[in-house]
Amino acid sequence: xAQVTLWGSLSAAAGGRDKLDIEAxxxxxLFRKLAEQYPAFEPLIDRGIAxxxxxxxxxxxxxxxxxPGAEIFLLPRLAGG
Amino acid sequence: xxxxxxxxxxxxxxxxxxxxxxxxxxxxxxRARYGADFNMAGQLVGxxxxxxxxxxxxxxxxxxxxxxxxxxxxVITAADLPDLTDGDTAMYDILDxxxxxxKALYDGHAVxxxxxxxxxTARQALKLIEVEYEVLPHVTDVDEAMKHSAPLIxxxxxxxxxxEKPVKPSNVCKRTQYGxxxxxxGFAEADMIVERSFKTEQTHQGYIExxxxxxxxxxxxxxxxWVCTQGHFVYRQHCAQLLGLEVSKLRVTSSEIGGxxxxxxxxxAEPVALALSRKAGRPVKLVMxxxxxxxxxxxxxxxxxxxxxxxxxxxxxxxAEATLRYTCGPYAGMWAEIGAMTAFACYRLENVKTxxxxxxxxxxxxxxxxxxxxPMAAFAVESAVDELAKEIGMDPxxxxxxxxxxxxxxxxxxxxxxxxxxxxxxxxxxxHPHMKAPLKxxxxxxxxxGFWFNFGGQTCTxxxxxxxxxxxxxxxxxxxxxxxxxxxLVAAEELGIAYEHVKAVVADTSSLGYNDMTDGSRGTFSSxxxxxxxxxxxxxxxxxxxxxxxxxxxxxxxxxxxxxVAKGATHGNLAPLSLKEIAxxxxxxxxxIAGHSELVADGAGVSFATHICDIxxxxxxGATRVIRYTVVQDAGxxxxxxxxxxxxxxxxxxxxxxxxxxxxxxxxxxxxxNPGFLDYRIPVCSDLPMIDTQILEIPNPNHPYGVRGVGxxxxxxxxxxxxxxxxxxxxxxxxxxxxxxxxxxxxxxAEREG
Numbered sequence: 165x166a167q168v169t170l171w172g173s174l175s176a177a178a179g180g181r182d183k184l185d186i187e188a189x190x191x192x193x194l195f196r197k198l199a200e201q202y203p204a205f206e207p208l209i210d211r212g213i214a215x216x217x218x219x220x221x222x223x224x225x226x227x228x229x230x231x232p233g234a235e236i237f238l239l240p241r242l243a244g245g
Numbered sequence: 246x247x248x249x250x251x252x253x254x255x256x257x258x259x260x261x262x263x264x265x266x267x268x269x270x271x272x273x274x275x276r277a278r279y280g281a282d283f284n285m286a287g288q289l290v291g292x293x294x295x296x297x298x299x300x301x302x303x304x305x306x307x308x309x310x311x312x313x314x315x316x317x318x319x320v321i322t323a324a325d326l327p328d329l330t331d332g333d334t335a336m337y338d339i340l341d342x343x344x345x346x347x348k349a350l351y352d353g354h355a356v357x358x359x360x361x362x363x364x365x366t367a368r369q370a371l372k373l374i375e376v377e378y379e380v381l382p383h384v385t386d387v388d389e390a391m392k393h394s395a396p397l398i399x400x401x402x403x404x405x406x407x408x409e410k411p412v413k414p415s416n417v418c419k420r421t422q423y424g425x426x427x428x429x430x431g432f433a434e435a436d437m438i439v440e441r442s443f444k445t446e447q448t449h450q451g452y453i454e455x456x457x458x459x460x461x462x463x464x465x466x467x468x469x470x471w472v473c474t475q476g477h478f479v480y481r482q483h484c485a486q487l488l489g490l491e492v493s494k495l496r497v498t499s500s501e502i503g504g505x506x507x508x509x510x511x512x513x514a515e516p517v518a519l520a521l522s523r524k525a526g527r528p529v530k531l532v533m534x535x536x537x538x539x540x541x542x543x544x545x546x547x548x549x550x551x552x553x554x555x556x557x558x559x560x561x562x563x564x565a566e567a568t569l570r571y572t573c574g575p576y577a578g579m580w581a582e583i584g585a586m587t588a589f590a591c592y593r594l595e596n597v598k599t600x601x602x603x604x605x606x607x608x609x610x611x612x613x614x615x616x617x618x619x620p621m622a623a624f625a626v627e628s629a630v631d632e633l634a635k636e637i638g639m640d641p642x643x644x645x646x647x648x649x650x651x652x653x654x655x656x657x658x659x660x661x662x663x664x665x666x667x668x669x670x671x672x673x674x675x676x677h678p679h680m681k682a683p684l685k686x687x688x689x690x691x692x693x694x695g696f697w698f699n700f701g702g703q704t705c706t707x708x709x710x711x712x713x714x715x716x717x718x719x720x721x722x723x724x725x726x727x728x729x730x731x732x733x734l735v736a737a738e739e740l741g742i743a744y745e746h747v748k749a750v751v752a753d754t755s756s757l758g759y760n761d762m763t764d765g766s767r768g769t770f771s772s773x774x775x776x777x778x779x780x781x782x783x784x785x786x787x788x789x790x791x792x793x794x795x796x797x798x799x800x801x802x803x804x805x806x807x808x809x810v811a812k813g814a815t816h817g818n819l820a821p822l823s824l825k826e827i828a829x830x831x832x833x834x835x836x837x838i839a840g841h842s843e844l845v846a847d848g849a850g851v852s853f854a855t856h857i858c859d860i861x862x863x864x865x866x867g868a869t870r871v872i873r874y875t876v877v878q879d880a881g882x883x884x885x886x887x888x889x890x891x892x893x894x895x896x897x898x899x900x901x902x903x904x905x906x907x908x909x910x911x912x913x914x915x916x917x918x919n920p921g922f923l924d925y926r927i928p929v930c931s932d933l934p935m936i937d938t939q940i941l942e943i944p945n946p947n948h949p950y951g952v953r954g955v956g957x958x959x960x961x962x963x964x965x966x967x968x969x970x971x972x973x974x975x976x977x978x979x980x981x982x983x984x985x986x987x988x989x990x991x992x993x994x995a996e997r998e999g
Contacts (some may be wrong), residue, residue: 171659172423172582173406173582176405180408181323187938217662218657218661219661220663220947221660221698223700223701223845223847224702230655239586239658242700242765243510243617243764244616244698244699244700245510245764245955245956
């Protein structure tokens with residue numbers, strides 16, 4: 165079971181909750197279950213959500229495993245210059 | 246992807262050296278081809294008609310007279326670019342920005358375009374297009390736009406991120422919040438609190454090369470686009486979607502780029518050029534004038550920021566809070582959100598809260614500008630940090646060191662940091678001779694810190710070994726700062742050959758798999774990872790070919806210093822085979838030798854910098870001069886140190902212009918008053934001292950060589966470092982960027998008048 169912290173504007177998609185417990189082995193499964201449980205996440209996932217796993221930000225590696233006990237933050241996908 | 250990106254701590258032979266860049270001779274001899282240097286037989290000249298109004302309903306466009314003018318081959322309006330975005334609001338905004346559909350939303354917004362046989366005819370045709378406008382009230386100031394009485398720019402936008410769903414539309418398209426702890430409690434524990442408001446004006450990236458392209462749509466539905474861009478694959482996606490083309494039938498070739506800095510990360514005039522070519526049946530060349538570049542492309546946000554920071558007498562920050570309001574132009578954005586994320590990222594804070602408001606105004610669509618949004622937030626925060634240090638009586642460097650984030654610190658934007666470089670940059674600044682150099686009368690010294698995330702992304706690279714043993718490296722990230730040299734060094738390092746035998750090119754979109762654009766400081770980080778992967782794949786083939794040549798098992802062949810080496814007692818008498826020798830036999834051992842890589846380069850390490858600046862202020866005129874400037878920044882690993890230094894210097898130079906002079910000035914009519922380099926003053930060489938640099942190398946654990954992005958962080962601290970220097974020089978806290986002479990004089994006068 166991974167505890168996921170929703171940051172910034174993302175918590176609104178989960179009805180105002182900023183922490184969720186989700187059983188997921190990798191980012192792909194995490195996103196799938198998020199969209200199942202909270203449909204408001206689906207367009208946000210399509211638009212792009214970054215996942216910080218123990219401080220390292222992943223934007224596109226959906227196969228990245230979520231290690232047990234890892235700190236997981238969902239952040240908006242940002243623009244760069 | 247079967248590639249281990251973890252840092253390996255290896256020793257380097259090529260990486261870290263400073264050879265001449267492969268594009269250098271072409272650039273200094275004028276042979277390099279930029280966007281406007283490409284021409285096609287029979288090409289037409291494209292020109293765009295732009296709105297003179299800041300905010301107006303487009304009632305009617307009559308193009309009939311223009312169409313009848315001899316030499317005009319096509320005239321288009323939004324009707325020629327139908328909405329194919331299928332609910333993708335971000336793409337719809339890009340489409341509407343390329344060609345206004347119902348309303349002109351800013352001075353310079355495109356409303357029609359022509360393609361004609363020459364520029365004169367095209368200009369005449371523009372004058373014959375009749376546009377009937379219903380002029381609306383406008384708003385260009387960020388604070389004014391937030392008021393309930395402000396003219397509404399888009400009545401379909403309701404503020405996102407509020408606890409209660411709003412019932413009325415607003416110019417504030419989104420509210421976001423970051424932070425942790427309890428700031429009220431934190432401020433209650435503080436012995437000293439500094440609270441101030443700051444403003445920064447809108448600036449342009451100031452790329453020397455205007456937007457330019459040649460578009461050619463063929464009768465069979467295929468198309469070519471030659472364009473100056475930071476991401477030709479992204480431009481292909483955008484243009485294909487907006488014009489209803491199949492991606493594989495649109496080939497986009499990127500030219501050399503005369504600066505982008507974020508301003509060439511999405512399309513502007515390119516869909517217009519393609520639509521004109523499609524209608525005219527001939528190639529169309531479209532080059533923006535400098536005035537068009539200013540009025541209709543690229544600017545960063547103007548901002549209004551409130552900061553409050555509290556600390557104990559011993560220098561421990563107990564709470565930090567900021568409210569950030571950023572302009573987005575007339576389309577929704579997330580610029581304030583990025584400011585809210587980065588504002589306090591340099592510090593170890595138990596109680597922190599930032600709130601961002603995205604604000605629509607009648608200005609051009611805001612685009613990324615080198616670490617977008619972070620410099621303005623850093624200006625406000627680092628100014629307040631400096632003031633707080635002074636109030637407490639601590640040295641500003643020591644105060645920052647005491648509160649600096651470190652490995653294990655929870656970042657103000659959420660996650661916990663891994664190994665980071667803010668502490669080492671501060672220690673380096675503390676010990677730098679610059680900090681001890683004496684100052685003269687009217688001179689002040691300032692320093693400040695800055696943070697940027699850095700990104701990776703989708704990346705594809707081909708490495709082909711010629712039969713003479715030379716290596717062609719085809720990459721898909723546009724070279725904005727010397728990356729072809731850096732990537733050639735990486736290929737040479739992996740293969741164990743000399744840099745001179747590697748030639749890197751930026752391949753077109755039909756020759757290579759998709760690549761994200763060169764943004765987020767990702768060019769060298771991502772493409773070096775893909776190059777390492779491609780080279781290792783090529784080495785696997787080289788070992789197999791050597792095994793064939795020796796007729797031994799491939800497992801008995803290792804790759805060492807550019808040679809296949811036979812391992813084991815039974816092969817000990819075999820002389821190593823060089824890459825060149827194996828390549829020469831490739832036709833007889835299985836054909837061409839190549840390595841290919843497609844991967845997502847994630848795990849870019851965050852980056853920190855600390856800058857020092859000395860400024861001299863003329864108290865009579867308010868004129869400023871930068872006397873000395875030093876950049877200290879963590880690069881993870883500097884692949885080509887000269888170009889890392891170039892990135893540091895370039896960011897500082899742009900920051901100096903932003904801090905001291907650059908500013909979009911709008912009249913009461915909402916029209917831009919200074920769309921040219923005479924009135925919008927970027928720094929020239931004579932304005933700048935030699936910018937000193939110090940590269941720190943704290944390896945990124947998520948890259949085989951430890952590389953971090955370096956392109957953007959260098960523009961984050963300058964606004965604050967210079968503001969602190971000017972404030973120290975004149976004895977008045979400067980709170981409004983740019984600190985142009987009139988603004989400095991006004992601040993001095995206000996101080997005198999109490």
